[in-house]
Amino acid sequence: METKEFQFKGLTLSGFAMLFLNILLTVLSAVMVVAGFVWCQHELLAGLLIGVGFALLAVTLFVWGGFVMVEPGEARVMMFFGKYKGTYTNVGYSWVNPFINTKKLSLRARNLDAQPIKVNDKTGNPVMIGLVLVWKLKDTYKAMFEIDSQTMAQSGGAQQVGTSVSNVMLAFENFVKTQSDAALRQVAGLYAYDNNDSASKELTLRDGADEINKQLEEKLDERLSMAGIEVVEARINYLAYAPEIAAVMLRRQQADAIISAREKIVEGAVSMVKMALDKLSSEDIVELDDDKKAAMVSNLLVVLCGDDSAQPVVNTGTLNH
Template identity: 55%
Template sequence: MNTEKILNPPSGYLTLIVFLLLLGVTGYCIVNQNFITAVVVGFINFLLVLPGLIIVNPNESKVLVLFGKYVGTVKQDGFFWVNPFTTKKKVSLKAFNLNGQQLKVNDKHGNPIEIAAVIVWRIKDTAKALFAVENYLQYVNIQSEAAVRHLANSFAYDNMDDEHEQITLSNGAEQVSLLLEKELNERLEPAGIEVLEARISHLAYAPEIAHTMLQRQQASAIISARRLIVEGAVGMVEMALQKLSDKNIVELDEERKAAMVSNLLVVLCGDKAVNPIVNTGTLYH
């Protein structure tokens, strides 16, 4: 496999001066009707001198191929002269944005989800990009889609199915992005492509289960909230009983304690305001 070779060709300004001088000689020979010399000089000028002049713009490169053999790559921007018989292929070194399409895949637990990613990449090795793959743009698109699908299959959408999940697609954005970037660099390295950044741009449940999953999330949130309320209420009831006992405010038997606990839990755990009732009798009448 060809690996990139950096070329530093001579400046093209001196060659341009030579071209202009030979052009003047050609004109002088034509004026003096020395047509043979004019043809020879013109042939040399337009076949050997002029075709070798190249311009390399910033963040671009020229890959040189001579008779089917890779010669090297000019990455330095400027005006140069190279072998006139080489084929010069322009390759951009700028960063590209790939806004991936939304893919419908199954997560780790088999739930259908929609996922898409934004990938920033650039060509690092021009020789691999041109000669190792048929079309590096198409190669990036296909491998990026494969990497996103593999990522979605490897992790759960959230941790409601398994509370011990360390990384999920919805909660572990930074870790998931790093793993996606690493996998893309491994997949695109044979084509000389470097991934600068990879981020999940769209993540949602598929439409056919989105409503059901929303209800499940709401139920889970309600259960979590209720659990927290009950834990707090039990702590407050325990503190109230302890305070009453420590200060000897009132002596409560087990039945009265149970009634008090029941009333306090109703007040503390209820989702509506309670109405006070004045009991003028006793617990036993």
């Protein structure tokens, strides 16, 4: 994506060298002013010393406004009378033109743990869903000029809105939170919470975590890129039915689980009965007619599919009695 951000190419000097020079100028100006008022007896020379001393003092005060300190993970947006002059990211203590207005931005990764919100899934069921998002500023030009940071900070309840990095980053956090809620609602509405049909292969919020998280990241990136914000990671960290339908849906899930378990039990029991009949027939252990096979199948299925343990009964008569 095209960006208007570029590195600051204006004059920059070592902050420590300028600090040392400025201290010397301050001391020199003070000495000249004192000398003009106290020591110098010549009126013209005294006036000259005082005038030059105050001029140097004014210069030192002007120089003090050009010191800039940039920490790792920070950037300074450089503005010259309202015109963007670049982004300064050189770590350390520097000095720039005091007429340049510098605005500090943090490029460090930030975390948003969004509280669960109520949304309707694809089938219309209300669900509670939340996310955790890791984001950071990538494009300082868009971050500074594409969104109204002061309005966003005020909407977030900030007491004092200014150019401080805390207030500016608060504005971005409010923007990210609003867009995250919108993206989460959009993605949650595309999928059902769970499949009612166990044979269905349709992607759901409950089972399709990786695919849905990937789509959530894409939706968030589309919404946040306009503000120069990069989505590092986005994950759904909370998913549940809304309280008003949670009990009903829990009973449905329990019923589905019981049915699925019964299907497995019946499938296994039929397989075992077939194996027993085939083995009796293939090894000529006993010959059974259709009625006896039916009785044997019935008894085995009752034993294998029953919830309680079967009580053995010994038949002391013949097969016909």
